Amino acid sequence: FSSRLVLGIETSCDDTGAAVLDETGAILGESLHCQTLVHLRTGGIIPMVAQQLHREHIERVVQEALDRSGVLPSQLSAVATTVKPGLGLSLGIGLEFSQKFVRTHNKPFIPIHHMEAHALTVRMLQPVAFPFLVLLISGGHSLLAVARGVDDFLLLGHSLDEAPGDSLDKVARRLSLVKHPLCSTLSGGRAIELLAKDGDRARFPFRTPMGQMYDCCFSFAGLRNNITMTIKKQEAEEGIEQGTLLSCVNDIAAATQHSVAAHLAKRTHRAILFCKENGLLPSHSPTLVLSGGVASNQYIRKAISIITEATGLQLLCPPAKFCTDNGVMIAWNGVERLREGKGILTPDVDVSYEPK
Numbered sequence: 001f002s003s004r005l006v007l008g009i010e011t012s013c014d015d016t017g018a019a020v021l022d023e024t025g026a027i028l029g030e031s032l033h034c035q036t037l038v039h040l041r042t043g044g045i046i047p048m049v050a051q052q053l054h055r056e057h058i059e060r061v062v063q064e065a066l067d068r069s070g071v072l073p074s075q076l077s078a079v080a081t082t083v084k085p086g087l088g089l090s091l092g093i094g095l096e097f098s099q100k101f102v103r104t105h106n107k108p109f110i111p112i113h114h115m116e117a118h119a120l121t122v123r124m125l126q127p128v129a130f131p132f133l134v135l136l137i138s139g140g141h142s143l144l145a146v147a148r149g150v151d152d153f154l155l156l157g158h159s160l161d162e163a164p165g166d167s168l169d170k171v172a173r174r175l176s177l178v179k180h181p182l183c184s185t186l187s188g189g190r191a192i193e194l195l196a197k198d199g200d201r202a203r204f205p206f207r208t209p210m211g212q213m214y215d216c217c218f219s220f221a222g223l224r225n226n227i228t229m230t231i232k233k234q235e236a237e238e239g240i241e242q243g244t245l246l247s248c249v250n251d252i253a254a255a256t257q258h259s260v261a262a263h264l265a266k267r268t269h270r271a272i273l274f275c276k277e278n279g280l281l282p283s284h285s286p287t288l289v290l291s292g293g294v295a296s297n298q299y300i301r302k303a304i305s306i307i308t309e310a311t312g313l314q315l316l317c318p319p320a321k322f323c324t325d326n327g328v329m330i331a332w333n334g335v336e337r338l339r340e341g342k343g344i345l346t347p348d349v350d351v352s353y354e355p356k
């Protein structure tokens with residue numbers, strides 16, 4: 001291997017991921033173990049269950065990524081691992097494994113911020129110069145930030161309560177979509193996207209949150225509560241048990257997806273105007289990067305694209321596989337840091353994880 005090689009390890013939530021990348025961003029080997037099906041059955045992520053599954057799979061996942069790449073631990077230039085933010089119990093498994101690994105093989109260690117990794121993944125796929133605007137939407141986070149450098153982010157807005165993916169998952173659970181014949185293996189967000197295709201969103205006109213707030217923050221809990229109340233009312237009208245609504249699930253899914261999309265689009269519009277007023281983006285081909293698990297939703301992508309087209313921004317959205325959690329994005333962040341010599345630790349340094 002002529003270029004430097006980085007092993008990336010991700011365990012911040014419910015995916016155990018590992019990947020080996022070279023300095024150009026070529027993926028030499030990767031492996032991913034997703035816990036989605038387990039958490040669908042228990043009706044949400046139970047942190048101790050997630051931790052146990054990471055513990056059971058981490059060694060195999062890392063070994064698989066190495067084997068597929070044909071790279072030996074001794075040939076690595078560094079190991080990069082997510083240390084924040086995420087579930088403490090989950091982060092701990094990846095970190096503990098990594099610290100042991102770098103000490104055994106005497107390799108530099110690069111602690112990674114999960115959201116920064118999401119934001120920078122696009123640069124692995126195509127040349128995107130700093131600064132650019134980024135909208136990250138997942139099960140744990142929603143934020144708008146200007147990426148100004150590998151370790152320099154200006155936060156413009158974040159969710160004041162829950163993340164959009166979390167809201168979608170909760171609505172899906174309230175509708176018991178895991179029992180729906182078409183949705184039994186799908187995450188809440190995917191299930192809602194699928195059902196929304198045959199739904200009439202106009203039947204339930206939910207109000208977009210925070211219309212009077214002139215900032216770039218998000219709020220989804222109130223909207224989710226409205227949706228839940230509507231489901232309850234509908235069940236009562238039909239005199240049926242909780243979670244057995246069938247008559248209008250498609251319409252509720254469509255209205256839910258639409259109102260989440262509208263809220264995201266309006267806040268993004270505000271952020272773009274703010275960036276323009278303050279000269280935060282280059283005048284030549286300013287860019288919005290859209291990523292995170294919820295960004296794989298085609299309806300939401302379309303809503304955001306309407307905003308970027310109207311404001312003259314280029315919209316970049318990595319393929320779904322790179323929008324959700326994986327080891328590749330962590331390894332890539334390691335590559336970017338290695339290139340700039342930023343945040344690289346010797347193996348003996350004790351690192352702790354930070355859930356927030």
Ligand code: KG4
Nearest residue numbers: 138139140165187189190293294297324325
């Ligand atoms: O980024 P991610 O894999 O994990 C983190 O939360 O960090 O995102 C997972 C979230 C879940 O809430 C899931 O319901 C949502 O992304 N999601 C979607 C879609 N696919 C996954 N939401 C809307 N539409 C989708 N197609």
Ligand code: ZN
Nearest residue numbers: 118138324325
């Ligand atoms: Zn994520």
